[in-house]
Amino acid sequence: MSVVRDPSIRRKAKLWDRLYPYVSVLIPVSIIALFTIYPVLYALRISFYQYILTKPKDHPFVGLDNYIEVITSYYFRNSLLNTAIYTTVAVTCITLFGLGVALLLNSKLKTANALKVIILLPWAIPAVVGGLIWKWILNSDFGILNGILYALGIIDQYIPFLANPNLAKVSLILAAIWKEGPLAVIFFLSGLQLIPNELYEAARIDGGSSWKIFRHITLPLLKPILLIVIIYETITAILVFDLIYVMTGGGPGDSTSMISWFAYAEIFKNLNLGHGVALAVIIALMILALILAYLRIIRYEENVGYS
């Protein structure tokens, strides 16, 4: 074993030791700065300027005008209401669907293993393709859903699902359940499999009914997973865009115009980048608030768990 005696080498090594943490941090921070911080700040800046795409050389500073204009418009209120309705119903349905199917798959069902794979398929399909599939299923001329309902005698004429404001909303929610449900199933299934069997056995010996076992053992122990599912699906629902883009284009009228669609329409249809980015900032703040709420709840749960 040799010892480095050359003081210059030792000095260099010492210097490198001191610099190493900074260099290690510098690389990821540079990447984050380039691809996240810079675009976010740039977008934030644009939101304070009038930025009409057809006037590329004229961007006066307008302060909070973009925010005020979008927030006070009917279309913002309408898209916010649509988003709230869609999010509430879709998240509730996805959670119940996920929990129900996970309980089924966690049972000793013979086909459970095969079903676990099959059920994941919609989640693996890109949202745009999923939207197209649903558009075809719901088609008012040759859609399979109309075909089945007609063949069963449930309807006497084909229903234009996507041309009716209420049915269009329901159709979007159906497609969302189909697309997002499998992920919720997997989350719940992993949570269920972590619950020790001994707890169920003890409850059964004590004469607990299935409902009581579910209510007092399964549900409390699934609470962290439930929170994750609800928060994740809420964020996904608020940000929904692909399904609207493919299935309804925000229509009929503006019945399926959600907040993210509104932001898109402001940029690409109205060509008002300032409005669109202001909306994007508002959406980001909403999501941030949700994430903070989620982190707070998780921290609270952990504290309760440890105490």
Place this chain on the structure above:
Amino acid sequence: MKKVSIVKLFAVFLIVSLIAACQPATPPPAEPPAAETQPPAAPETQPPAEAKPVELTFVTWSYGVETIADNIKKFQERYPNITVTHKDYSWLEYHDTMVAAFAAENYPDLVYGSDHWLQEWASAGWLVPLEDHCPDVTAYSAELAPYALEGMTYEGKVYGLSYYADTMDFVYNEALLKKAGFDKAPETWDDVYNMAKALKEQGLQYPILMAWSQKEGAFPEAWTSMVFSQHEGPNALFDADLKPVFNKEGSAAYQIMEWLVKVYNEGLFNPASLTTAEIDQVKAMQAGQAAFTIFPQYNMAEVNKPGSGEYAGQFKIALMPGKSHATVGYVRFYAMTPGAVNKGPEYVDAACKFLHYFGGKTDGEYVVVKRWAVENGLGFAQLPLYQDPDVIAAFSAWGDVPTIEQQAKLARAKEGLTTWYGAWDVFARAEIHKAILGEIPIMDALNNMANKWLELAQ
């Protein structure tokens, strides 16, 4: 201590990012493109032997892609030094896709344009005036239908050479009408209503179908054609100062909206119209699902194509029902972007050759325009083609040429073609939907449309 240093480092990056983000959003004005100072290139029939190779990019919407490829092949054979790379996007996504590309200054050299986007794109500098770069293009103007020339002109300059120009036509299924006891086409919107009612009583579920999906660009053109037909003379929608005049009870727009609400409520208007795009509209008509529709004239060749269904040959054009029978004439055209100009004079020269070949004359003939007309039934802006025996023969196979000509004479360019027309037309689609669905009163919809117009005009 170290932790504090890392935080400081991060703060430095944050500040740097902030400073970078706050740099002027507008790039400094570019040097004037070299081509603008060059004398305009004259079209040549043969390239000079020493011509430099040039690669042009050409973006279109997805229609007749094989024909486009074949036209490009023939063009390249004629000009061996020019290579054209073609890219196409769905018609329904075309506007948004191009806006995204243009806003990012990602310019193809040549693109398809449309009259309802011209003002928007030209005012943003996304298209260049052709006559500044290919001066010979103005020689075609005298031979163009006025509505088509108007649709390709912005601030007095020509921005395009016509790919095709067409009218929005009212089309009916003659066999279904005869079966219902009608031996002539409807002349007014009341006639259409009465015939539709009779057809429904005889079992046709929804006699009227439109392609009025909010993504369908032809939707506002069809609606405007209905308004034009119910109005005598110009200013059906806007006055000479571009102020909205349609949001008045009794206006042509109000009458048309009332009619639409009535036929919707009485189950004569297929509710699926609000989600139907043009391709599905054509298929539904071929299947006999509706007796009346409005679509761009070029679809006549498709609906009447022999072997396309039980009703092939039964679809006829009637003059747009209403008081004046006027309709919308529109134009889609080839345009040049600053992409070609910025690359230099040889690119401008190649682009001009391309434009002349595709939208102009080659060896004294509108070769490509005529090909689209004869093979695909696309209408045209070039009036001399109405006398072309090949065109007459082709059009006679699916339509009544005198009616086509008569309707073309009654065609007008859309009113209010301004830089904000594109944004307004998208907005108007949702308002028309809401009024038809009964979500808001007709007057509210028209007022919303008028207010949006005034807001955009500011």
